[in-house]
Amino acid sequence: MATTEGPPRDAIDIVDVMAALGNRRRLEIVAALADGQERTCGVLRGQTPKSTMTHHWRTLRDAGVIWQRPHGREHMLRLRREDLEARFPGLLDAVL
């Protein structure tokens, strides 16, 4: 699957992940993606301004928390559950 960039599994850094999750809106996004299904950014955005969400997507993607791939005029987003579970077993269950 083609995706915009993000770290490979082995390069996911716990500090980046913690910082990415240390924000209520981003933690809500991760919770909304917890089932592992892809969703469009539009569905997840709600009433939050697009520019704000663009920052959140980038933070989550660069930390290795989500995959983001172009899909028409939107993006599809998916939690990197398997990668996070492999790197930091139990983390998502503890947080969500």
Added chain:
Amino acid sequence: MATTEGPPRDAIDIVDVMAALGNRRRLEIVAALADGQERTCGVLRGQTPKSTMTHHWRTLRDAGVIWQRPHGREHMLRLRREDLEARFPGLLDAVL
């Protein structure tokens, strides 16, 4: 035990905890306190400037990650392991 302020267990917020741990120096401090023993701030500070560490202690304390109590001219610090485990089971094990 008299301590400087920090949230009671039930008020510890996962967002604050994640944000507090989303910093390499603070994560090192938490790792150094992982055994649950009290340590002086001086021992943990290493070569980091005092003012920088004061910010880190406050962030960790206000998030409910550590207890901090005066001890002569220093502070004693202790990880709130039981409180964090009660609130977010498995989190510390996943992170440390």
